[in-house]
Amino acid sequence: MDEVSSLREREIIEIIHRCLEEMPSAPISFGDDVSAVSIDRDMLAVLTVDMFVGKTDMPPGMTLYQAARKAVVMNISDLASKGVKPSIVLTSLGLPRGLSREEVEEIGRGLNAGAREYGAYMVGGDTNEASDIIIDCVAFGKTERRNLISRSGAKPGDIVATTGDFGNTACGFKILLEGLHAPKGLKERILKAVYEPKARVEEGYVLARSRSVTASIDSSDGLAWSLYELSKMSGVGFLIDRPPIAPETESFARLHGLDPVNLCLYGGEEYELVLTVKPEKWLEARSLISRLGSELKRIGVVTKEKSLKLSLNGEVVPIEPKGWEHFK
Amino acid sequence: MDEVSSLREREIIEIIHRCLEEMPSAPISFGDDVSAVSIDRDMLAVLTVDMFVGKTDMPPGMTLYQAARKAVVMNISDLASKGVKPSIVLTSLGLPRGLSREEVEEIGRGLNAGAREYGAYMVGGDTNEASDIIIDCVAFGKTERRNLISRSGAKPGDIVATTGDFGNTACGFKILLEGLHAPKGLKERILKAVYEPKARVEEGYVLARSRSVTASIDSSDGLAWSLYELSKMSGVGFLIDRPPIAPETESFARLHGLDPVNLCLYGGEEYELVLTVKPEKWLEARSLISRLGSELKRIGVVTKEKSLKLSLNGEVVPIEPKGWEHFK
Numbered sequence: 001m002d003e004v005s006s007l008r009e010r011e012i013i014e015i016i017h018r019c020l021e022e023m024p025s026a027p028i029s030f031g032d033d034v035s036a037v038s039i040d041r042d043m044l045a046v047l048t049v050d051m052f053v054g055k056t057d058m059p060p061g062m063t064l065y066q067a068a069r070k071a072v073v074m075n076i077s078d079l080a081s082k083g084v085k086p087s088i089v090l091t092s093l094g095l096p097r098g099l100s101r102e103e104v105e106e107i108g109r110g111l112n113a114g115a116r117e118y119g120a121y122m123v124g125g126d127t128n129e130a131s132d133i134i135i136d137c138v139a140f141g142k143t144e145r146r147n148l149i150s151r152s153g154a155k156p157g158d159i160v161a162t163t164g165d166f167g168n169t170a171c172g173f174k175i176l177l178e179g180l181h182a183p184k185g186l187k188e189r190i191l192k193a194v195y196e197p198k199a200r201v202e203e204g205y206v207l208a209r210s211r212s213v214t215a216s217i218d219s220s221d222g223l224a225w226s227l228y229e230l231s232k233m234s235g236v237g238f239l240i241d242r243p244p245i246a247p248e249t250e251s252f253a254r255l256h257g258l259d260p261v262n263l264c265l266y267g268g269e270e271y272e273l274v275l276t277v278k279p280e281k282w283l284e285a286r287s288l289i290s291r292l293g294s295e296l297k298r299i300g301v302v303t304k305e306k307s308l309k310l311s312l313n314g315e316v317v318p319i320e321p322k323g324w325e326h327f328k
Numbered sequence: 329m330d331e332v333s334s335l336r337e338r339e340i341i342e343i344i345h346r347c348l349e350e351m352p353s354a355p356i357s358f359g360d361d362v363s364a365v366s367i368d369r370d371m372l373a374v375l376t377v378d379m380f381v382g383k384t385d386m387p388p389g390m391t392l393y394q395a396a397r398k399a400v401v402m403n404i405s406d407l408a409s410k411g412v413k414p415s416i417v418l419t420s421l422g423l424p425r426g427l428s429r430e431e432v433e434e435i436g437r438g439l440n441a442g443a444r445e446y447g448a449y450m451v452g453g454d455t456n457e458a459s460d461i462i463i464d465c466v467a468f469g470k471t472e473r474r475n476l477i478s479r480s481g482a483k484p485g486d487i488v489a490t491t492g493d494f495g496n497t498a499c500g501f502k503i504l505l506e507g508l509h510a511p512k513g514l515k516e517r518i519l520k521a522v523y524e525p526k527a528r529v530e531e532g533y534v535l536a537r538s539r540s541v542t543a544s545i546d547s548s549d550g551l552a553w554s555l556y557e558l559s560k561m562s563g564v565g566f567l568i569d570r571p572p573i574a575p576e577t578e579s580f581a582r583l584h585g586l587d588p589v590n591l592c593l594y595g596g597e598e599y600e601l602v603l604t605v606k607p608e609k610w611l612e613a614r615s616l617i618s619r620l621g622s623e624l625k626r627i628g629v630v631t632k633e634k635s636l637k638l639s640l641n642g643e644v645v646p647i648e649p650k651g652w653e654h655f656k
Binding site for chain 1: 340343344347348349350354360362363368371373376383384415418421423427433435436437450455456458459464470
């Protein structure tokens with residue numbers, strides 16, 4: 001009855017968490033985007049693992065190069081959300097029989113590209129036979145202890161912000177999995193979000209050092225879920241009044257009579273940072289990010305009341321704690 | 329033609345290696361047991377990943393608890409072979425649908441046990457749906473740069489040694505996979521080697537600090553293959569004159585008319601350290617290890633001639649560079 005088909009991914013993590021002895025004075029809680037351990041008085045080693053599984057993570061049309069690159073980028077994004085730059089990446093591969101030399105090379109080139117794009121090196125790993133394509137990476141970086149941003153520091157009154165727009169991956173999945181149509185240029189821009197996600201490494205690094213950010217998470221499970229996790233771990237709520245809808249998502253939603261807010265909130269596989277920022281540091285944070293050629297978008301405010309709400313056109317509605325999840 | 333069914337694991341690693349940009353001044357070569365990166369002038373961060381795949385790594389009769397524990401131990405063994413103690417372990421799980429809550433708990437308890445046994449903590453990871461049971465761990469430790477033992481420092485005249493006996497896992501696989509018989513007590517001792525391997529963390533740590541060891545590798549791919557790798561990366565050869573055959577292997581071989589030397593050399597999934605030791609430091613190294621309640625066994629000598637040879641009963645024969653390998 002309690003099988004994995006019914007056990008959700010997060011229940012499995014909870015069951016396993018309860019079996020683990022806790023490390024004394026861990027620098028960051030279990031369940032945050034990364035794990036960390038002291039390497040000396042001031043410095044932390046920061047690690048994250050995230051597994052790319054062909055069967056569930058590889059949408060139609062994604063090349064092996066893109067898959068391998070994404071497997072690296074999704075790990076680097078977890079470091080980015082904590083303000084940490086990656087220095088090395090390792091990977092464990094599970095490969096089905098029947099891959100050609102060219103396909104293995106595609107994977108190799110994708111792994112290298114994902115790491116080098118962010119200044120890191122792919123330095124090692126191992127290879128196994130498996131039924132699926134499994135590309136499991138670990139990214140490592142170090143950081144000063146005082147610069148590590150956790151998920152748990154958001155305070156009522158803080159500004160909720162993102163490093164970019166949302167919705168295009170949800171549109172992309174509608175195109176790839178449900179066969180929805182989009183004109184060529186729009187389709188290309190939307191699919192780029194699915195096939196070639198980017199991690200916000202420089203943004204996270206600069207923000208961590210500005211001491212303006214009180215909590216941060218990457219948005220790989222979708223905006224709504226990321227907000228839910230941040231709010232839960234910080235013991236606060238959020239009132240979102242400017243959902244950061246991507247222009248492509250607006251167009252795609254209009255074309256198909258879809259709700260762009262839903263596409264923006266309940267997607268996933270996006271790698272923007274979702275942050276809370278001290279109000280007195282907002283302008284400074286915004287200007288730091290625009291100097292990188294990006295934009296910090298104010299999407300709402302942290303509330304004392306522990307609920308997730310969306311205020312739109314004078315109406316306030318709850319944001320559901322749902323998003324991308326395996327074992328759905 | 330060049331498919332993964334014909335591409336061997338080590339060819340795949342070679343193909344991928346050629347796609348990777350090399351990290352300048354990497355503290356250890358690609359293809360060693362671990363990867364490492366500088367964290368300050370004197371210290372290195374040391375990482376290793378190794379994937380446990382149910383289909384190929386889980387022999388009949390192994391429990392999920394034992395599988396999870398082993399998945400941790402095999403990573404910790406890689407650190408041990410470089411003289412590094414583990415501080416944290418992370419794991420990426422791929423789980424098939426249909427696992428019960430109790431089975432997930434078994435995995436959780438096994439992960440915890442594997443880490444705590446060696447003073448480390450399991451601090452994080454992620455969970456995914458997959459067709460096989462995949463338990464992919466990363467172990468992290470730090471070490472002084474001067475104490476990292478690589479695979480490449482063996483010199484002619486050095487003593488070749490192991491931290492224990494070999495052969496029992498090969499016998500275990502014959503019992504489990506080929507149905508060979510063994511009396512109860514013998515069978516139990518043999519299967520313990522398969523189900524509950526141990527990593528030689530204290531041994532590796534103490535030896536690294538004694539500055540007696542010139543090269544080291546863990547023996548997860550079998551003794552012959554480990555010797556081959558050590559010899560290749562050090563540019564030397566080995567003459568083995570006392571293969572470290574386990575007493576259980578001797579008995580099992582006698583029972584079935586098998587060659588105990590073959591069982592000792594060509595097994596795998598053993599986690600002893602295979603080392604080369606400076607002759608003038610041999611007695612010191614041996615005494616350090618006996619103080620830990622273990623035994624450092626002299627099995628041969630490093631030769632200038634780059635070949636692997638076995639000298640037994642006055643006869644010298646080549647040792648084949650073969651052993652445990654996936655994609656066989």
